[in-house]
Amino acid sequence: MPLRKRFLLALALCLALACCGYSAAGQEEVTPPARMQPIDRTDFPNLYLTNPALEGEAVWMLQARLRELGYEIEPNGVFDQTTSDLVRMFQVANGMTPDGEVTPAVWEKLMGEEQNQPALAGTEGQAKRVIEIDIVKHKLTLYEGDQVLKTFPVGVGKSSTPSPIGEFKVIQKSVGWGNGFGTRWMGLNVPWGVYGIHGTNKPYSVGQSLSHGCIRMRNNDVESLYPLVSVGTPVRMVANGKIAPSWFKGRELKLKSSGQDVVYLQYRLKEKGIVFDNADGRYGKMTELAVKYYQTWHGLPPTGIGDTATYRSLGLVK
Numbered sequence: 001m002p003l004r005k006r007f008l009l010a011l012a013l014c015l016a017l018a019c020c021g022y023s024a025a026g027q028e029e030v031t032p033p034a035r036m037q038p039i040d041r042t043d044f045p046n047l048y049l050t051n052p053a054l055e056g057e058a059v060w061m062l063q064a065r066l067r068e069l070g071y072e073i074e075p076n077g078v079f080d081q082t083t084s085d086l087v088r089m090f091q092v093a094n095g096m097t098p099d100g101e102v103t104p105a106v107w108e109k110l111m112g113e114e115q116n117q118p119a120l121a122g123t124e125g126q127a128k129r130v131i132e133i134d135i136v137k138h139k140l141t142l143y144e145g146d147q148v149l150k151t152f153p154v155g156v157g158k159s160s161t162p163s164p165i166g167e168f169k170v171i172q173k174s175v176g177w178g179n180g181f182g183t184r185w186m187g188l189n190v191p192w193g194v195y196g197i198h199g200t201n202k203p204y205s206v207g208q209s210l211s212h213g214c215i216r217m218r219n220n221d222v223e224s225l226y227p228l229v230s231v232g233t234p235v236r237m238v239a240n241g242k243i244a245p246s247w248f249k250g251r252e253l254k255l256k257s258s259g260q261d262v263v264y265l266q267y268r269l270k271e272k273g274i275v276f277d278n279a280d281g282r283y284g285k286m287t288e289l290a291v292k293y294y295q296t297w298h299g300l301p302p303t304g305i306g307d308t309a310t311y312r313s314l315g316l317v318k
Contacts, residue, residue, distance in 0.1 A: 040180075041161065042213040043193040044104035047079050047087075054079040057180045057212065061194060062102060064177040064185075065110055066090065077179065111187055111194055113171040114231050129228070131170075131197075131235045133215055135163045138207050140197070140215065142228060150225060154197075155205040155216035163213050164190045165243055166263035167278035170233045172196070173226070184222040188235055191258040191282045197235075198222060234278075243267045243279060248316045253306030257283040265306055268314045269294060 038056030039045050045058050055078045063075035063083060071086045084100035091098040094109050102110075127145030134141075135156040142150040157163035172187030182199015199219040205211065206218050217225070239246070245264040253262055258281050266279035269290050276290040288304040295302045298313050311317040 040212045041193075042195055044107045045102075046104075047102035049079065049081065049084050049100065058194075059083070060179045061177070061181065062087075062110070064174070064179075064181065068174055068177075069110075075178065107194060111172060113189070114173065129230075129233055131229065131233060133163075133197075133235065133237050134239070134241060135165070135209075135237065136240045138209075140217070140225075142225065149228065152217055152221045152225065153207045155200065155202075155207060155211050156209050157211050157213040158209050161212045163211070163215060163237065164188075164192075164195055164260060164263070164281070165237050165239060166190075166260075166267070166281055167243070168235045168237065168280055169278075170197075170229055170231055170235060173229075173231060175226075182217075182219045182222060184219075184226045186222075186226070186229060189280065191280070192260070197225075245316060248311070250308055250311050250317045253283055254304070255283055255285070255288050257306075262287070264316065265311075265314070266290075268316060272314065 039047065039054050039059060040057040042058070047054055047059060047062060057077070059079045060075050060077040062079075063073050063077070066083075066086050067073050067075065069090070071089065073082065073086055087102055087106065088098040088100040090096075090110065091100075091106065096106065096109070127147070129149070130143045132141045132143065133139070133154060133156075138154055138156060140152045140154045141148055168188045168190055170186050171189045172185070174185040174187070176183060177185050177198070180201055181196075182201060185196050185198045187194070187196040193213065195214055197215040197217065199222040200206065200216040202210075202216070203218050205216055237243075243263065245261075245268075248261055248264055251261065253265060260281065262283050263279045263281045266277075266281075266287055269276070269287075270279060272294065274290045274294055276286045277284075283306075291306060291310065292302045292304040294300075294314070295304075295310060300309055300313065308317065
C-alpha cells in the first residue's frame, strides 16, 4: 500500500477512536467530575450534601474540628456522605435536629469555647496578657501589661473578606489542623463567623491582605505564640491602632443583632464614656442598657434600640 494511503488510513482510525471516546492507548476516556467553587468563607457557610460535593477550607475546618472532638474522620476538604453522617451524630449529641447539614447554629456549637484550659492570662500576680492585631500594619503584638513580649508579621483578610475589627477573646486552641490552617489554631469569639489566628501552608501570604478573614502566621511563629496564650486571652483587632468605623450603614440594631456595625456602635458608646463590656459585635443586654443610658441623657426615647436619631447623635451618620 502506498505510504500516502497508509497515512490517511491511520489518521482516519485515530479520528474514529477519538470520536468514540477512546484514548490513543485504547482506554476509554473518563470525563473528570464537575467541581464546586471552593467554600473558603468564614461567615458560617451552610454545608450540605450535593452533587458535585462542596469542598474547600470551610469543609476542612469542619472535619478537623470533628476529628478533634473524637469523631473518626480524616480531613480531605470534601463534604461527603461520611462527613454528613458525623455531623448528624454531632447534632444528636447536642440536642439538635439530625439532618447532617451544617448551619450557623451548628458552627456556633461546634466551635464553642473550650473548657478547663490552663489560665495564662490574668493569673494572680501576673500582668494580664493581651494580643493586639493591626490589620493595616499586618502586625500581631503580644503584651503582658504594658510590656511587649512578642511581635510577629501576619496576613489578614482581603477587601472582599475582611478581618473583623473589635474586642474579642481566644475561645479555642487546637493543634495539627493542617492544610490552610498550618500547625496551630486559636479561635476567636467573633459572632458572625469562624475567625482565628493560625498557621498557613501559604507563607508568602504573611504580610499581605489575602486571607478569607482569618489571621495567618508562619508556622514557626504561631508555634512560638501558642504556648504563651490561653483560652480567655483578650484579642484587640484594630486598623492603624484604632477601632473606628470605615463604614456604617445605619441599619436598626437591637437585642440579638450581631455584626461589624454592632462593634462600631459599642465602641462609640465607650468613647462617649459609657463603659459596659467589650465591643465584640454582640448586641446583648449590656449593650441595650448602654444605648438606653445614652438615649436618656441625650433627650432621645430610651428604647435601647440603635436607630438613626441615636446614630446621628453619636456621630456615626450625618
